Amino acid sequence: MRALCSQWPALAFFALLAVVGLVIDPFWQSLLTLVFFYAFMGMTWNLMMTAGLLSLGHALFLGLGAYSTAVLSQTYGWNPWLAIAAGAILSSIIGVVITWIGVRFSVKGVHFALLTIAFAELTRVIFDNWELVGGTGGYFLKAINPDTNRPLESLRGGTLYFYLAFLAITVAGYAIVTILMNSRWGYRWRALHEDEEAARALGVPALRSKIFVVAISAGLAGIGGGVMAMMQGSLFPDSIMGLRLSIEVLIAPIIGGLGSLFGPVVGAFFVVPLMEASNVLGQSTGLFGLNTLIYGVVILLVITFLPEGIWPRVVRLLRPRERK
């Protein structure tokens, strides 16, 4: 609880965003919604990373959550809240399975990262060939009737609704991560990351700790996927479960700064407008691919000159008296 209170600047920031969202026009609402999405996803990714588990297939959890939510609520008529919950649980379970395999067979470091890619790609290809979820052709949610739709029931709505929905899960995610990182688990995860052998010699349970962190990380990612599914209205395995998304998800937290709670949020605020700006620049000059080029160059520059990320550097600038 005290840990949460110490995060009051961040929470105030989020409160401000809630208010701001009510008055800005839909373009900015959409842009910020995307920022929240990447901030939230980045936080879930960062959580696993704290324990040293590099997930390069995070879109798997996103995608499972997305498809579960969409298919269960539309094809099977489930209550959307339950559908999202089911998606989160499914993602969680798959995450636990992958982690268990990793620990049981001593798959560590980069090998573990490749394992996550393998599982993500396998699942993507399965979904590509699965009629129930629409395969490569996609799964589509029926359009909502804006007059009769009740957003808190259907979990769908307009731009403002999704702005607030993503902001809400970002705040919730932030709170959950804050509480966890300040609990014994936070210490244990960091210890495992630093030196697994030494940590275990001090009683840190390796398997249990890793399974716990991935269960949360994957479950939260599943929720993010579920909300995204409701927003997009159409799902394709390649986009919602693909390697490209897995990569996009981790750029923001790394650029923003891994070691801190607020880093992923800062990263999203940097990366999303950067993507949009590069797109605009590319379109205005008519040069196809300029956006990709600019995006790549900026990321390279940031990691070269700000190796720890943007937020840690900002923090040091703002508080020169405090030493790490």
Add this chain to the structure above:
Amino acid sequence: MPEAMLAVRNLTKAFRGLIAVKDVSFEVRQGEILAVIGPNGAGKTTCFNLIAGALKPTSGEILFKGERISGRMPEDIADRGVIRTFQIVRPMRGMTVLENAMIGAFCRTPNVSDASDIAISSLARFGLRPKAEMSAASLTLPDRKMLELARAVSAQPKLLLLDEVMAGLRPSEGDQIVAAIKDLHASGVTVLLIEHVMRVVMALAQRVVVLHHGEKIAEGTPTEVGNDRAVIESYLGKRAKLA
């Protein structure tokens, strides 16, 4: 005869043809300080790793307070109260001194502020209290050794395994550690230590086990062992006599 706290029975460890530990048996009694000595390559650290769960025995067993611990996970063994330190110290460099010390405490309490209290008292015991908020990476070697000990103590060990804790220290620094270990022992912790520095072995150990080429060649009080023919030969060659 008090029941042994730690019973090592016929412990053998083979690494693809090299037998590092061969049919070693000894006991550590509750409340004593036992030293394991022997020339380099005698199998001492391998023994430690077997006891602490970092390695699985090829054959033989290890019992702690009557229960089998050989073959268990290191964290389970630590949970039961057997805590080890490492010869080359392994502080968690990205964490503060206090955070390092708290890790061990978490296997005794889930509560963060309780763990912090335990950690602070451990740090105080080893003179690290003033440095609690410093990054572990910025400590000097003697301080890192103290941190290694403080971390282990936070886990409230019943049996403490110390692996060459004197290595790399000047005599004055070593004396500090010896004092700290004596203090710890006085508070009821049983200690099993590997050591090369004879001065320390003589000062601390109540009993000594000598290993050579993976086998136990002698066991007894420091004086008995110091006069044992086989021990002298193993260290100094066939013709020498220990001063």
Add this chain to the structure above:
Amino acid sequence: MNSFYLNVLVSGLLIGIVYALIALGLTIIFGVMRVVNFAHGEMVVIGMYAGYWMWTATHLPPWLLAIPAGALLFVIGYWLQKLIINAYIDRPQHTQFILFISLALIITGLHLVLFGPDPRPIQDAITMQSYVFGTLRIDKVRAQAALTALLVIAALVAFLRYSTLGRAIRAAADNLIGAQVIGISVKRVYAVTAGIGLACAGAAGALISPMFDTQPFLATDFTLIAFIIVIVGGLGSMTGALLGGVLIGLAEAIAALAFSPALKTLFSYALLVFVLLLRPNGLFGERERS
């Protein structure tokens, strides 16, 4: 055996050899530098464009163009390593990952800006021709590509085994500190290794250019194939890359036969997970070194 099945299998085997060359580059870089090149597919595409443009200019057969393409990528790899990647060797894995991702984005961006997104097929008569041995028909292009790939691989193995620099590279892969102690310049070894690794990708790209239409977005597919192969074969193992490549090539062919061509990727991935469950570090994989 039914000649149709045989043809498909042989075709799969041949492309598998070229895949193996790609994977070999990836695995060598990891084996020596402990760095995973997530931009490997992009390097293959550079090779494809090199092959395409050189063919357009000279109309020389693509298998021959593999040599200059490989040389080009060697130079790129050498300097990329020296100027940029070297600084990242000791940095955490996620940072290295982002480095390669940014390089991948830059390369793809450059390809798009310079050449546009349209696919560039090599329209040469040879792409339609086959070698015929009785009932066996083999694509000339595939056969030549596979043979060239085998020659490149053989040359590489010989280099690593018999040349001084090659042995230095193997020494550094095996025991970095030991290698430094005996005076091997690690920076130079790394630069050459990066050059070799990318040269494999580039040469393979040139070999592939007549088979697939060159375009920037093929990069991800090649990265993925390279990854599946090294995951199956074991990251860091050359034998693993070779066998893995052939296995994946055959698997794709079998899947296309037994199921439908659309399912061939599924089959490769299922094989991948199957291998992972039995031997998570790959068939010839090593454990993670500290």
